[in-house]
Amino acid sequence: MPQQIGKLKKLQTLSDFIVSKREFLGIKELKDLSHLRGEICISKLENVVDVQDARDANLKAKLNVERLSMIWSKELDGSHDEDAEMEVLLSLQPHTSLKKLNIEGYGGRQFPNWICDPSYIKLVELSLIGCIRCISVPSVGQLPFLKKLVIKRMDGVKSVGLEFEGQVSLHAKPFQCLESLWFEDMKEWEDWCWSTKSFSRLRLLEIKNCPRLIKKSPTHPTSLLHSVL
Template sequence: MRDKNHVDKLSLEWSESSSADNSQTERDILDELRPHKNIKEVEITGYRGTIFPNWLADPLYLKLVKLSLSYCKDCYSLPALGQLPSLKILSVKGMHGITEVTEEFYGSLSSKKPFNCLEKLEFEDMPEWKLWHVLGSGEFPTLENLSIKNCPELSLETPIQLSSLKRFEDSGSPKVGVVFDDTELFRSQLEGMKHIVELDISDCYSLTFFPFSILPTTLKSIEISGCQKLKLEQPVGEMSMFLEDLNCINVIV
């Protein structure tokens, strides 16, 4: 594979019916499938090793713009993807062995900020993920779209400063929704979202309060659904005034 310089996209999928006898063997197989440095998109589905080979986070992949890791259920850590220089879209789904996303995810801190070009980040169906370590050093400087779906144990206790974020979606991750219950924490989170235009929150059963009064004026759309404990304590008229003044045009509760 590494000699095929004309290949733009590589998709690797393991059969669901088979199981791995040796994690090192699985890693060796994936290592031998290393693509040429001209690759632009990589999809890996159902990989059965416990860790990924080093090539997946090699900063010499200057043209790699899209990466998808799906249902690699035995993996217990993510590679240093933050050092991929041109990565724009990252999707991580069904990684059932992940309990923490640590400093390793960002890679070695050089002159460039981690995930220097990333525009879209998606985490989905990660039932054991509990901790997302935040560096607080300006990571994700160009991120516009963040989606967290079906990560029921993940808790965001520290605001992630996302200065370029335009769309935030939280679905089926109730502990992430708790950030909206804490006015000061939510205020801190919003202070770093200078371009946010859309909030989409669904199935956050622990969400009881939403601070409409401190929403930024950049917001154009808010969607809230399936939050059964949410109580809108403000009168409808006052809430409508808030939303009208803040230019928010779509609210579903």
């Protein structure tokens, strides 16, 4: 990355911000880039050494960022700090104008609550990939307009229960707008519990390489056009 890119305060397009451990190329360089818009990928998040730097990045104020990827690329080893990575992800909460979110390689054991906050009324696509230390899936069923959900390589998940659907209002249904759902390479996943009111608009369901899964699919909604189990 160019040194001190954070001084380009009128910058609108930044497709990939590669985090460095060096102070002048750290994630806090995003702090004053309030005019960023469209799509941005923040990669090498394993290089965030101070959680305050993630807070200083101030993603929550970047209301024109519509598509966001957060990527950790470090191989998981004994030095991996699960708590620190959760604090980093918690601190990188984006603005509620977000439409698409992709998280890869995250090493925390659970996701922060903002990921399933119903205030993200514009969020239509969510991908959680390679988060192998997570022991549960977030309650994304309460995202009101989520249409596409991809969950891959979450080896720590053994069960997907009703917490996946979350708490919704009396007049709403879990996953009320979801049309496409992928589960792939879930090595330890064994069971899936769902409620009958979920997935009312599901059109595509794919479950691949989940060798231990016993109960493979919700009762097929009438909307379902294609499934791979």
